[in-house]
Structure formats: C-alpha cells, structure tokens
Amino acid sequence: MLDNLGDWKRSDACADLRQDDDNREVLLMGWVHRRRDHGGLVFLNLRDRSGICQVVIDSEDACILEKVKHIRSEFVLAVKGRVRLRPDGMRNAEMPSGDVEVLVEELRILNASKTPPFPIESVVQDEVSDEIRFKYRYLDLRRHEMQERMIFRHDIVRAIRDFLSSEGFLEIETPLLIRSTPEGARDYVVPSRLQQGCFYALPQSPQLYKQLLMVAGYEKYFQMARCMRDEDLRGDRQPEHTQIDMEMSFVSEEEIFAVVESLLQHIFKTVMGQDLPGSFLCLSYAEAMDRFGTDKPDMRFGLELVDLSEIAAASTFNAFKSVVESGGRVKGIRVPGAATFSRKQITELEDLAKHFKAKGLAWMKVTEEGLSGGVSKFFADAPGEAIAQAMELEVGDLLLMVADTPQVAAVSLGAVRSRLGAQLKLTEPGDFRFLWVHRFPLFEWNEDHQRWDAMHHLFSMPCLEDIDKLESDPGQVHGQLYDLVCNGVELASGSIRIHRRDIQERVMAVVGIDKAEAEERFGFLLGAFDFGAPPHGGIAPGLDRLLMVLDGGSSIRDYIAFPKTLKGTSPMVGSPSPIDDEQLKELGLEIRGE
C-alpha cells in the first residue's frame, strides 16, 4: 500500500498557498492532520512545519479512491495537484491558506501511522498529562505549538550569536569532561576507563574555563553552555540546562549590565518586535529583601512590604511588642480593596506564611468606622492612626502583618505578596519588568556544618570597601555579585571575579579551604593568576528560563526539545538505565545492592 517518494520534489509549504497561486500545479508533502470523508468527496487537512492546507479528493480514479480509503490521521502523504480558489462561502478565514485548496491529481502514501495516543493539536497542552507527552515526545513536538516554541528558541539563539559576535565576543567551547569540585551543587560524574577509580564531572557551568580564557587574553567570550547539576528538580529546573555563558576582561559591573541590557534590547527588537526600556531598575539585595521579601521580586505590581516595628512596639499587642523587643521586625502589606476577603481566604494566606516559618499572619480591615477585625483591637487610637498613615490605608483595604526575625518576617510576607499578585491578577501578559539585584552578601552561614559558604561561588570579588572585614566579620562582606530578574524569575547570575592570588586565598580561607587544599584543588587557577590575570567578570543568563519568561510559559520543559521528568528520567528513551556487567568491569565498577 505504501508508495516510494520516487522523483517527486516538494514545490511548496502547505501554509504558504494563497489566492495568487490559483491554477498552479503544486506538490505538497506532509502529515494528515484531519480527514473529512463525504463519500464521493474527501477533504484532507495536510500539515507540514509551515501549517495546514486543505486538499480535496474529488476523483473518479479507482487507484486514488482505493488509497484514500485507507488514509488516516498522521499518515505521511505526497500530493500532486492544482491550486484552486475555494467556492464562495467555503473559505476559511481562520487558516492562512484558507482561500484556496488543492485538487488532488496524484497521491503517494509515503508512510502509515498508528492512531496517535493524543491529537496533534494545541489543546493537548492543558489536556494531556506530561507523562504521555514525554513518552511520545516526538508526537508532542509535532504539534504546531511546540514547533513554534522550538523556532522561537532558534530565533533567540541566533539573535544572541549575532549580537554578541557584533560586539566582539568570541564563541569558544569548553570541555564537558572536567574535574569534580565538591562544593556547590552535586556533580554528575563519569567514570574513567583509562584511569580506573577516577571520575570526570560534567560541568555545573564552565566557570573556571571562562576565567582561564580571560587569563589567556580573549577579553570577550561567550558560549551556549550546557550545565549539569545533580540536584532535585522543579518546573523551572532541569538536570541539564543551557546558559548563555559570558565573560569579559577589564570591565565593571555597570559595563556588564550595559551589555546584557543591549543584548536583551536586541532580542526584543529582532525577535519579538518590541522596544525595551533603556536601562533596567537596580536594587541592592538588602533593599529587595526589605521591600519585597525576596531576592527576585516581581516588579509588575506593588504591594510593597512596609516596616511597622516601631508602631507595633507602641501598640498593646504583646505578641508584636515582644518580637520587636527581642530584635525582630514587624512587616505589613496593604492589599487595596481586599477588605472583602473571607476568613477562609485570609487563612489560606496565613497557611502560606506559616509554610515559610511565620508563626501567624495578623490582619485588619479598613472600614468607614476605622480599623476592624483581626488584631485591630490592639491598635486603637494613636498606634492605629500611625499605621494608617505609614501604610497609607484607605477604606476597603486589608492589612496583613508578620512579626518575626527580620528574615522570616520578610520572606514569609514576600511569599504572601507573590501569591496575592497571582490571585488578584495584578500581572498582564506581555509586560516585562527587568531588574538588577546586586550587592549580595559574599558568604552565608551554614547552620548544618557550622561554617561560612560562598553565596554564589568561590571566585566572586568582594566589594572593595568590605575586603578588610574578610577575616573579622565575613557575614558583613558584600560581593560584586548580581542577578538579573524578570517578572519574579531569576534569569541570570554573575559577578566580578577575583583575579589575584592573595584575595582568592583569603576568600578560600573564610570557607575553610587552607593553602594546601587550595593548591591541591584549584592550583591551576591560582597558578594562572600568577601570570598576569586581568580583572574580569561575567554573567550567565539561563536560556531556557529566558525563553519561558519571554513567551509567558510556565515550565522550561516546554522550551527544551527533550527534557527530563522531575525524577531526572526520560520515559521516551528509558534513561537512566543499568549498564551491563561487561561495561562495569571495564570501568572497574561494582554495583552494591542496598
């Protein structure tokens, strides 16, 4: 029943046919999207990458009729025929090629298809489980919606390469089989056959290599770098992802910001056909935490956190007073018009706050008669007026408050803010608010191990004014560290790097790496610093996340052709899988059961 392609050559893409093509002889190839059989008259929607065209079988030819009888969804056809205008009233305005159709003169069935497990349509996105979509990824990718996403990805990658090349960046590849470094994320590890008992690691990022390229004098480097991290996954985290890895010599933070801003403007202009504002907002980490309770605030809406500690201390509410007296803070957010919230809605928000370790979520409503409900009885008269003034309360507002350690108060209320943004639909598709967050602490205290860890990585430069505190007060040292945030999603992280051995050794000492260990593990880097390493810095925007945010998507899995599940598996190819004893033996490995 199947035909060979023979000498047939495709003349047009399905969706490209227009009225101008009337009476042209064309040869289309594609998949049967849908079949409408009227007995003597059969319509097929033929689909290729470009889209859909209607072909009509209105033939006496017994050979064609016999073939058509067997044609089903997703059969692969080659169709020779003549374009003709559709009769009046039969045109389809929904379809780009809807003014015309192709009357079939010859037909070849290039391949048959089983009935697909789900229809090759856009509704699949919301209606078919990810499990099935993953297992039949090649069918999921056949859907127009997914093809558009892959094309979007291609367009953006191309725009990035064009722009960075024109700015003098060189794309240079770095190894995938590298040395394992214990700190940071867990490494994916590859056993060595030639050096038994030794392992390569897959890169979490090309960090050290790009720094070495700066030492080597390449000045501006970029790479579409695959990065692998063996950590637990999320909707916006895959075991392997792609970063637009960049590094520059002789630059300040501001210059790196400017390059990334220009890059994004170029992307917006060339791929999305939009203009993006000149330079992005910039907040310090401390200010972001203080005002939004997160280091990646969504700037599309307000609902800022306000510090109410002094006022709360003056109230008659002992729960608040004691928190403030013991060094904690009280923070509040005003939710305009939310006085209509039910008790249940408020309890849901409280549960969320408790999820982030808050002990409770205090609330008051603003009515014509003043503050009411919740904890309002503790805020009679002066404290109540002070709060109304500090929060700029208006009738109909809801005030939500958390009293706790500064960290918990900010983070828990920040989570409430973020939930409210979604719940009250304060964001609009197509609205992009980019934001730089910088001056992160260089170190954070690790309670479990009772030691300081690098917040970003070991190679970030301290802010110059804090360098003297490296040994005396590491917690107070800020780093020349920065994140790029858009709409509440962290899109990039970067830093100015350390380029001097003395400073690098001091930073390593803070996290407990002495000179001997530093030499053993990072000797190649320190050695490179001895040969005239230039000041340098860089940044690495996550490509998959960037695509998701720009496209208004909800999972980076939709922007990766072959992603993995949250457990790091691929139901399609069945990875990871055991390897046979022969392979294990060659590698000198033995599997120990439980």
Place this chain on the structure above:
RNA sequence: GGGGGCGUAGUUCAGCCUGGUUAGAACGCCUGCCUGUCGAGCAGGAGGUCGCGAGUUCGAAUCUCGUCGCUCCCGCCA
C-alpha cells in the same frame, strides 16, 4: 530528605466520602451511509489488570498499609 495533589477505556475525566446490579461520559477509534466540509453529519459497534502488591470483608475502583509513576511546594540548587 520532608509535605501536598493525581493515577479508572487510546485520551481527558465522573464514580470512591457512605463497600453491594453488567464500572459510566465526552472526545478518539472501527464499520456502513453521505459531493462542500474545515471539531463535518447520520446510524451502528468495539474497547477496562480501576497503576502494582498485600490486608480488612461474605463482597473492594471504593476502606487500610506498602510500593511505583507523574506533578506542585519546602529543603537543596555556588
């Protein structure tokens, strides 16, 4: 590592709380009819290890325990 949700026909789901006929619906699929459909229409039909295992019970899709898979969140992710 911890917590939540889901798992029933090819697909998406209902049924489960309160155990008891032959486990339903929609779409899809198959057969027939049909010359202007575009989610074609009409008539008929097939299709189920109720994720898997154990337990309770006269009787389990339904209750209990375990387990596997997908997913969301916390931890983790420099």
